[in-house]
Amino acid sequence: MKPQVLQLNPILIPAINDQLAARYTVHPCFEASTREAWLREHGASIDAVITGGHTGISRGMLEQLPALKVVAINGVGTDAVDLAYCRARGLPVTATLGALTEDVADLAIGLLIATCRNLCAGDRFVRDGQWERFPQPGAIPLARRFSGMRVGIVGMGRVGRAVAARAAAFGCPIAYTDLRAMDDVAHSFVPNLLDLARNSDALVLCAAADTAQGIVNAAVLEALGPRGFLVNVARGRLVDEDDLTKALTAGRIAGAGLDVFVDEPRVPLALRQSDRVTLQAHRASATWETRTAMGEMVLESIAQALAGERPAMSLTT
Numbered sequence: 001m002k003p004q005v006l007q008l009n010p011i012l013i014p015a016i017n018d019q020l021a022a023r024y025t026v027h028p029c030f031e032a033s034t035r036e037a038w039l040r041e042h043g044a045s046i047d048a049v050i051t052g053g054h055t056g057i058s059r060g061m062l063e064q065l066p067a068l069k070v071v072a073i074n075g076v077g078t079d080a081v082d083l084a085y086c087r088a089r090g091l092p093v094t095a096t097l098g099a100l101t102e103d104v105a106d107l108a109i110g111l112l113i114a115t116c117r118n119l120c121a122g123d124r125f126v127r128d129g130q131w132e133r134f135p136q137p138g139a140i141p142l143a144r145r146f147s148g149m150r151v152g153i154v155g156m157g158r159v160g161r162a163v164a165a166r167a168a169a170f171g172c173p174i175a176y177t178d179l180r181a182m183d184d185v186a187h188s189f190v191p192n193l194l195d196l197a198r199n200s201d202a203l204v205l206c207a208a209a210d211t212a213q214g215i216v217n218a219a220v221l222e223a224l225g226p227r228g229f230l231v232n233v234a235r236g237r238l239v240d241e242d243d244l245t246k247a248l249t250a251g252r253i254a255g256a257g258l259d260v261f262v263d264e265p266r267v268p269l270a271l272r273q274s275d276r277v278t279l280q281a282h283r284a285s286a287t288w289e290t291r292t293a294m295g296e297m298v299l300e301s302i303a304q305a306l307a308g309e310r311p312a313m314s315l316t317t
Contacts, residue, residue, distance in 0.1 A: 016295030056080020070305030105162030111257025152200030155207025
């Protein structure tokens, strides 16, 4: 009999799903409308769980899975999993750390360039036939150069370093803030977020910061200033969205590029309607290459745990 795998989030790579089906009996409970009843009947037989960072798994559900040997997160977020409970139980929780770095950093720079250069507004101007109606050069406001901008990075982990490398290639001076200065990072460390914002043209949020909330508030946005840009590819709740919408509406910052939000998939109307904002639907890792690498890491974590080994990507054991 194949090991039993409970899948709480879909995996979009057919080849990964084929491998899962070949090795295990997979129960795609993200499709089930009667999950609780199913768990009561079958939970004791589940060997592994696949979930996503946003979905996680509740402690109540974990308690219904007494034979569980691993929780494999197809992502990097762990705040929706009770890690303390899993540690106490000796249960490995794995994440696909490192697989997302390049794509997330690419999107951060893409959002920043798109916002500075008004790419989305320009695209709509052409698509809507406005260029023919208003061919004069002043019909579209002048944009802002990205090359040479002072870029402040919040969180100098894997993604922060990758963003720094890309921004540096555009001749951007880099500064950063984190819990401490990094001995192996040559860029300027600024202990205080307000000071970093005050001395940056663009503030890029890269921090995992699973427990932080609203650290980018009215004061930080005021410090960033009317020519400053905000990019968030980290956690939606790092930004006070009410303060952000007010700052954008009042012109207290120049613009924002956002891939993550406080209450996904609900995005404030003021952000959706603003030409100062470039929006994405939490898709920083949504490429074939990265999602395949993530799926392969999930497969590896499950195989290691079911073989009685400590998974290489375990965060709890």
